[in-house]
Amino acid sequence: MSHAHEYRRLEPRGNSPRRSEVVGTQHVAILQPRYLDLIVAGRKSIEARLTRTLRAPIGAVRSGDWIHLKACGGPIAATMRVARVLELRELNPTAVAALRGEFNDRILAPYNWWRERSGSRFGVLLWLKLPRKPIAPPSQVPRQYGGAWLTLRDSPATMLHKCSSGCGRSHHSSGW
Numbered sequence: 001m002s003h004a005h006e007y008r009r010l011e012p013r014g015n016s017p018r019r020s021e022v023v024g025t026q027h028v029a030i031l032q033p034r035y036l037d038l039i040v041a042g043r044k045s046i047e048a049r050l051t052r053t054l055r056a057p058i059g060a061v062r063s064g065d066w067i068h069l070k071a072c073g074g075p076i077a078a079t080m081r082v083a084r085v086l087e088l089r090e091l092n093p094t095a096v097a098a099l100r101g102e103f104n105d106r107i108l109a110p111y112n113w114w115r116e117r118s119g120s121r122f123g124v125l126l127w128l129k130l131p132r133k134p135i136a137p138p139s140q141v142p143r144q145y146g147g148a149w150l151t152l153r154d155s156p157a158t159m160l161h162k163c164s165s166g167c168g169r170s171h172h173s174s175g176w
Helices: 019-023 033-040 093-107 111-116 156-162
Strands: 026-031 046-051 066-071 076-089 122-128 149-151
Touching: 026 033, 033 066, 033 076, 046 093, 093 111, 093 122
Parallel strands: 026 066
Antiparallel strands: 026 149, 046 122, 066 076, 076 122
């Protein structure tokens, strides 16, 4: 028997050691500037993505992965390591409200954000380790046309080699 406020929590991803987790996959998360500022300041420690459909980053992120954070139209501002991943399925409005009550002290989303996502069926919560200056950021991030998540195919070592001459330069919004 299931209560309306319950949701299915999947086993945390990335808890068993695997060779690919030693290096970690790289991702780019595109955020609104206010959330990016909260993360960089160390006040927001969980990034939440709630959706009606199953899409990245759900199923794409494991603990130990790297996330490059950037504001819409801006450069990569920080790089985070994922400490923990909690994937959520079978969400409903009551379950979303329960998530707000349990985690919003670390997600720091306003009431309207939660209200707009009350119809979500899927979600992922990403516990972020303290931010640091970008390390081995990609030299270019392809334009996403509304998408807010990108999983990079190259390993961090390959990315470091690719951007060894351009990591310190500033990027302009026309290049993103």
